[in-house]
Amino acid sequence: MNLTLKVWRQKGPQGTGPKDKGRMVTYDAPGISPDMSFLEMLDIVNAKLELAGEEPIAFDHDCREGICGTCSLMINGIAHGPDAGTTACQLHMRRFSDGDTIYIEPWRARAFPVLKDLIIDRSAFDRIMQAGGFISVNTGGTPDANCLPVSKEKAELSMDAAACIGCGACVASCKNASAMLFVSAKVAQFAYLPQGQPERYDRVQKMIATMDHEGFGNCTNQGECEAVCPKEIKMTNIALMNRDFLVAVATAGARQVS
Amino acid sequence: MKLESKCPTGPIETRWDRYRFETKLINPANKRKYTILVVGTGLAGASAAASLAELGYCVKAFCYQDSPRRAHSISAQGGINSAKNYRNDGDSVYRLFHDTVKGGDYRARESNVYRLAQVSLNVIDQCVAQGVPFARDYGGLLDTRSFGGAQLQRTFYARGQTGQQLLLGAYAALVRQIGLGTVEMFPRTEMLDVVVVDGRARGIVTRDMVTGAIESHHGDAVCLATGGYANVFFLSTNAKGCNTTAIWRAYKKGAAFANPCFTQIHPTCIPVTGDHQSKLTLMSESLRNDGRIWVPKNKGDKRSAGQIPENERDYFLERRYPAFGNLVPRDVASRAAKERCDAGHGVGPTGLGVFLDFTESIGRLGKHVIEERYGNLFQMYEKITGENPYESPMRIFPAAHYTMGGLWVDYNLMSTIPGLYVLGEANFSDHGANRLGASALMQGLADGYFVIPYTIGDYFGNTKLDKLDTSHPEFTKVKQEVNDRTKRLLALRGKRTVDSLHRELGLLCWEKCGMGRNEKQLKEALAAIPGIRAEFWKNAMVPGSGNDLNQALERAGRVADFLEFAELMVADALERRESCGGHFREESQTEEGEAKRDDENYSHAAVWEYQGEGKAPLLHKEQFTFEYAKPSQRSYK
Ligand SMILES: Cc1cc2nc3c(=O)[nH]c(=O)nc-3n(C[C@H](O)[C@H](O)[C@H](O)COP(=O)(O)OP(=O)(O)OC[C@H]3O[C@@H](n4cnc5c(N)ncnc54)[C@H](O)[C@@H]3O)c2cc1C
Ligand code: FES
Numbered sequence: 001m002n003l004t005l006k007v008w009r010q011k012g013p014q015g016t017g018p019k020d021k022g023r024m025v026t027y028d029a030p031g032i033s034p035d036m037s038f039l040e041m042l043d044i045v046n047a048k049l050e051l052a053g054e055e056p057i058a059f060d061h062d063c064r065e066g067i068c069g070t071c072s073l074m075i076n077g078i079a080h081g082p083d084a085g086t087t088a089c090q091l092h093m094r095r096f097s098d099g100d101t102i103y104i105e106p107w108r109a110r111a112f113p114v115l116k117d118l119i120i121d122r123s124a125f126d127r128i129m130q131a132g133g134f135i136s137v138n139t140g141g142t143p144d145a146n147c148l149p150v151s152k153e154k155a156e157l158s159m160d161a162a163a164c165i166g167c168g169a170c171v172a173s174c175k176n177a178s179a180m181l182f183v184s185a186k187v188a189q190f191a192y193l194p195q196g197q198p199e200r201y202d203r204v205q206k207m208i209a210t211m212d213h214e215g216f217g218n219c220t221n222q223g224e225c226e227a228v229c230p231k232e233i234k235m236t237n238i239a240l241m242n243r244d245f246l247v248a249v250a251t252a253g254a255r256q257v258s
Numbered sequence: 259m260k261l262e263s264k265c266p267t268g269p270i271e272t273r274w275d276r277y278r279f280e281t282k283l284i285n286p287a288n289k290r291k292y293t294i295l296v297v298g299t300g301l302a303g304a305s306a307a308a309s310l311a312e313l314g315y316c317v318k319a320f321c322y323q324d325s326p327r328r329a330h331s332i333s334a335q336g337g338i339n340s341a342k343n344y345r346n347d348g349d350s351v352y353r354l355f356h357d358t359v360k361g362g363d364y365r366a367r368e369s370n371v372y373r374l375a376q377v378s379l380n381v382i383d384q385c386v387a388q389g390v391p392f393a394r395d396y397g398g399l400l401d402t403r404s405f406g407g408a409q410l411q412r413t414f415y416a417r418g419q420t421g422q423q424l425l426l427g428a429y430a431a432l433v434r435q436i437g438l439g440t441v442e443m444f445p446r447t448e449m450l451d452v453v454v455v456d457g458r459a460r461g462i463v464t465r466d467m468v469t470g471a472i473e474s475h476h477g478d479a480v481c482l483a484t485g486g487y488a489n490v491f492f493l494s495t496n497a498k499g500c501n502t503t504a505i506w507r508a509y510k511k512g513a514a515f516a517n518p519c520f521t522q523i524h525p526t527c528i529p530v531t532g533d534h535q536s537k538l539t540l541m542s543e544s545l546r547n548d549g550r551i552w553v554p555k556n557k558g559d560k561r562s563a564g565q566i567p568e569n570e571r572d573y574f575l576e577r578r579y580p581a582f583g584n585l586v587p588r589d590v591a592s593r594a595a596k597e598r599c600d601a602g603h604g605v606g607p608t609g610l611g612v613f614l615d616f617t618e619s620i621g622r623l624g625k626h627v628i629e630e631r632y633g634n635l636f637q638m639y640e641k642i643t644g645e646n647p648y649e650s651p652m653r654i655f656p657a658a659h660y661t662m663g664g665l666w667v668d669y670n671l672m673s674t675i676p677g678l679y680v681l682g683e684a685n686f687s688d689h690g691a692n693r694l695g696a697s698a699l700m701q702g703l704a705d706g707y708f709v710i711p712y713t714i715g716d717y718f719g720n721t722k723l724d725k726l727d728t729s730h731p732e733f734t735k736v737k738q739e740v741n742d743r744t745k746r747l748l749a750l751r752g753k754r755t756v757d758s759l760h761r762e763l764g765l766l767c768w769e770k771c772g773m774g775r776n777e778k779q780l781k782e783a784l785a786a787i788p789g790i791r792a793e794f795w796k797n798a799m800v801p802g803s804g805n806d807l808n809q810a811l812e813r814a815g816r817v818a819d820f821l822e823f824a825e826l827m828v829a830d831a832l833e834r835r836e837s838c839g840g841h842f843r844e845e846s847q848t849e850e851g852e853a854k855r856d857d858e859n860y861s862h863a864a865v866w867e868y869q870g871e872g873k874a875p876l877l878h879k880e881q882f883t884f885e886y887a888k889p890s891q892r893s894y895k
Contacts, residue, residue, distance in 0.1 A: 012807040013469055034644075035531040043536055047755045050810060055802045058809055060324065062497040064537045066638075067422055068328040086641065094644055115468055116807040123445070126325050130437035134430035135389045139309040139707045140380070142387035146344060149398030159391040159416060162423060166327055195389045 001098035003029040005045065007057055008105045012116035022114065024103075034094035038081065039064060039071065041093055042104075058117040066090040066230060069165030072172070073118060074105040079169035079228040087167065087230040107172035111179070111215040122168050124214040125182065132206035133186045135195050148194050158192035161185045163231040170225035170233075176217030181225040183207050184241035185233050191240060201248035201255060208245055259514060259867050261880045264668040265369035270355075270886055274373045277669070278712055282719025289314035292718055293477040295462055296320070297449045297504055300329030301421075301428055301699060302682025303483030305706025308431035311440035313711055318475055319432070320444045320464060322499055322812075327429045330485055330497040331702065334421025335542045336405055337413035338385075338699040340378040345402060345411045351375045354412065358697060359887040361587070362662070362690020363839035363855060365517070365863065368886055369669060374688050377708040378700050382414055384707055388427040392416050406543060406695025407585045413696045418542060418634055424699055428706070448812065450740045451507045452480060452678065455732045458723070459678035463733075463740045467812065470805040472744070474728040474737050479677045479714055482508060483706065486661035486683035488521065490820045490827060491772070492764025494658035495527060495540040501816040502823045505665050505684050513673040514865045514878065516666035516686035518823070519831035522693055522840045523773050524659035525591035528642055529611040538657040539642060541614075541635055543695060546584045548619040548628065549652070551575050551595070553612050557602035563613055563651045574598055578850075582894040589692055589840045589853075590894055592656035596773045597851070599655075606653045615651035656773060660698060662689045662840065663830070666865045666880070670713035671705060674867075676721070679714065681705040686863065691839025744804050747814045752797035756810065759794050760817045763787070763824055771828050776844040780832040784825065791821040826866060826875060833877065836860045857889055 010022030029045050036044075039061055046056035062070040066087040073088040075081035081091045096102065104118065112120040150158075164185035171179050187204050190196025196203075219238055226235045248255075266273040266280075284292075292315050296307040299321040307319040321329060341354040354375040359366055386392065386400070392414050393401040405413035416423040435441040446467040453461035453474065461476040487502035488494040509515045526541045552573045554566050574594055576583045586594075595612045598604065605611045620628050625648060629636070636647050643653075665673045665680040667687055673680050682702040689697065770783035794817065802808040837846040837853035838860070846854045862879040869876055 033532055033534060036534045037536070037642075040534045040536050043757070044534060047757060050755050050799050050801055051753065053751065053799070053801050055808075056810055058807060062323060062328060062499050063330065063333045064498060065333050065539055067419070068323070068330075068332050068497065070323060070328050083641075090638075090641055092642065092644070119807065122324055126327075126433060126436075126443075126445075129327075129430070129433045134434040135387065136434065137384075137387045137431075138312045139305075139384060139431070139711065142380075142383040145342070145382045145386040145392075146399050148386065150394055151398050152394050152396050155391055155394040155398075158389075159393075159423075162391050162416075162426065163419065165422075166325070189391065190389050193389050193391070195387060 001032050001034070001093070001096070003032055003096065004101040005029050006101060006103045009057070009117050010114050032093050034092070036093045037064065037089060038075070038091040038093065039089050058119050060119045061089055064089040067165060069167035072107050072120060072167055072169070074107065074172060076103050079107070079173045080230055085230055085232050107168050109171045109177035109216070111177065112168060112171065124216070125166055125168065125179070127214060128179065128183060128207055128210045129186070131210035132199070132203040135190060136199060150193055154192045158189050161188040161192070161233065161237050164233050165231055167230065169228045169230060171216065173224040173228040174217065175222065175224070176220060178219045178225070179211050179216035180219040180238045180241065181229065181233055181235065183211050184237035187241045187244060188237040191244060201244060201251065204241060204244045205248045259674060259878055261514070261666070261674070261865055261878055262668060263367060263880065264670060265367065266669070270368060270372045273369055274376055281712055281716035284715050284718055286314050290316060292316065292479070293318065294479050294481060294714065295475055295477040296481045296483065297462060298329070298483035298485060298682070298684070299326035299432060300331035300483060300485055300682060301425055301702035302706045303481070304329070304425065304428035304432045305703050306481055306483060306681055306710045307441050308428065308435050309707050309711045310714065311435040317435070317441040318444065318477065319441055320447045320449055322446065322448045322467065324445055326432055326443065326445065327426060329425060330500050331425045331699070332422045333497065334699055335418045335540070336544060337403065337415035337420045337696045338381070338424060339412050339694070339696040340382045340414060340700065341375050341412060342379060342382060344400060347410050349410045349412050351379070353410070354378060356887050357408065358688065358694060359690065359884070360892065361694040362692055363892060364690065364857070364861065364884060364887070364889040365520070365838055365882065366688055366690035367882060368884060371688050373709070374701055374704050377704045380708055381700060381703045385424060385427050385703070388430060390416065390423045390427040407582060407587055408694070421699060424703065428703070449484070449504045450815070451736050452511045452675070453733050453736045454511050454675055455726060455730060456724070458676045460726060461728065461733060463736050465740070465744070468807050470803070470808065472737060472740055474733045476726060476728050476733065478723050479679065479717060481679040481681055481710065482665070482684050483681040484684050486664070487823060488658045488661050490764065490824050491658040491768050492761045493530065493535060493538050493768070495524060495538050498537060501819065503816055503819045505680070506819045506823050508665060508673065508675065508678060510868050511675065512868065513675045513678055514666040514867050515663070515826060516863045516865045517663040517691070517830065518827040518866070519771070519834060519841050520662035520691050520839060521658060522588060522660040522662060523592040523656045525588055525595060525656045526614065526654045527657035528639065529606055529653050529655040530608060539638070540657070540659065541639060541652070541654060543588070545614060545632060545635060546591070548631065549584065549614040549616050550618055551584050551612055551614055553598045553603040553605060563615065572598070572603065579894045586894045587692065588695070589842070593773050593842055595656055611653040611655045613651040614654045616647065617651070620648065658768070658772070660693055662686065662691060662693055666863065670716065671709055672713070672717070677717065679710060681710060691841055744811070747800050747811060747818065748804055750795070750798045750800045750814070752799050754793070754797050754799060756798050756800065756814045756817050759790060759798055760820065763790050763821060766790070767824055767827070771831050774842050774844050775831050777832065780828055783828045784832065787821065787825045787828065794818065794821055829875070830864055830866065833864060834860055855891065
């Protein structure tokens, strides 16, 4: 099939002159096979650009299996494109029809500045994790793994939340550029486990403070994040996080004493 | 070059304990004075960086992704082995040790493997303490399953996302240290060379992949945990960015490379659909527990699976290996599929595929059971192929997956360059000629959490290291080399994309040095590789500039290294005139077409030392002795 692409191009940080504001550029993508993945379609367009001595469209990707969370494309205005529960790298061209025009843009959020073309800087996510996205345990000296029984139900809920791949689609699709789904997934994973209890309320406060500091917005219950999440992380995690945050604030004094 | 394994002696059960007792300790207050550079933050690197920082060392860590959470380890699906014996099914440290040596076809070092089996116990404890949500049974205790044909249930798992959960656990430990200021993290940073001063690894040269800046970092030791080289085949199950650059550059600086020809081909991957294919997707081998593998008995039979009657089907694994059937090890299953396809029985548009059929198990267990067990895999298959595997059988074909070869290391995980350590898939160590399913995750975490923290201290305790920084002339020199090379790449303005050259190399390696290897084809490959390399340096096209985010340049650098590395891999395959594990030399097989090992002549690691540009590398041998796991021919009949 033959397609037309409208792709966001923006110069990298070393681009000369004033900071590039970026623009949409039109490309033809002829002879695309329905068996190709979306990224393979971009590979073909890029090969043509390269041979013409032009810079290929820069886009982030690595595993191409929907698990590393690197790919990050806004496809026709939807984070990761039209297939529910699917990353851009797992989207296949049979989803499109001959003659289609496809718009491809980067994630857009204040906290995710564009580095070049479709590549953004998501390091804010790592900084939120540094603030509290862990259980403070050093290597060695841990008890036998079966010393800590966890009910199957809780373990499953924890795993549901832990499935987050940190791609940032939730932020990109939220009109407030909120990172609440991402942060709450980590908070919930640990909140369901006994290992997570000692730092539970400290963790939620620290992660939320960093999230605010990094410039992510608040949640206004639109649900766009859940709708586009390739791992179908649930908004109920946000409810859990809000509840933990309230408890944390309300009991802050008491926790300091104890 | 002298290869000293430095293995402790005495009863194997006590070797690691004794080693730890005999190592030099570093006073906690002094650890701060040592800087360790950890390149790669997958399972091996992240666990090492975090553990070393916890001990008090200053750590700088590097990865090419935008975050350490995205390393290729994340895509591991099946699980992680440990000798916990929670099942009471007869497992033990000794048995895991024995299975690993045997599974590796007796081409690994006993002392290392025994230690791996020992610390496998601690690995699971560590992960659980970090909050890794492993699967549990109704009593709330950890669940395990059998994996990759093991007759025990020793594999711990987190749904089909074990690698992801383990990596996120190690990542959490790492970011905690980054937050505490004990680890300085450099994401989107590619290591392009090692700096060796007075015979010791003292630093690295990197490229900032956003700004293009070439920078030097100095340290007291360097750990490479940069993963495997399966992307030499272009098409593999590895992530697109996986590369051999870090270990290849280290090789050229004096770190010997062991067993480069030991590569693992995974039997259950989705077949290639066309020239556009950029990577291959693994379907978990757990599918072989309930799926039956077959091809049509008649050559070139193009009917759909449903139209081929039962008596015209050849369930070739069940036929050849009645005892293990569809559950034979990876290398055996892969070769059998290739044999059928080569003989003209392959299915699908390209003829390079075999059926993996669930009709029988759906009939026996009901669709809902199959859905519960493999629902996500079936969905993934449908997404990629557009076919519904509940209705018609899957089509699968083997693909390059894992590399057992890597930089040679001693018992301390130190390469032949003092101060340069190699961890995880990047080293050659524990899996011999074939890795068992669910053992790579175990090894990566064992190396990082529980081995390197001890062995590196011993090095510092026994070595007087001069103070130096990046103003040392050797740093200036290596930085200049890296700059020159980058300029050379950017000057390429030919008529071929880097990808097309990588594809050409990959196909050549796959056809001549893939599942079956013989002298004639290996020699053809050796003759052809320099031609592709010359074509690259003459006719490749690398647009863009060096002072910028430039993905074309990144790819070109990696492919240039694969083009050199491939030659060593093929030379090693030619040199090893026996079949063992994943290395099948067609000249060395039994009458029934099974792999035939030659212990008399090849019970060694082939260890290659670089001799300079244009010169043949020098082969050394580390002889293996087996005091505990006595070699026998593997048989799955
Ligand atoms: C699809 C798939 C499924 C698998 N399933 C299983 C399984 O179920 N069980 C099992 O045990 N094993 C499995 N494996 C194997 C296992 O995942 C890997 O062997 C293991 O995760 C490798 O870990 P590592 O830490 O050595 O390397 P990696 O995870 O590959 O990490 C490499 C690191 O090095 C960095 N790096 C690389 N080159 C450079 C450079 N030049 N400069 C700077 N940084 C660099 C990368 O950024 C990354 O951080 C699977 C593999 C695949 C492909
Ligand atoms: S490239 Fe890894 S999730 Fe898309």
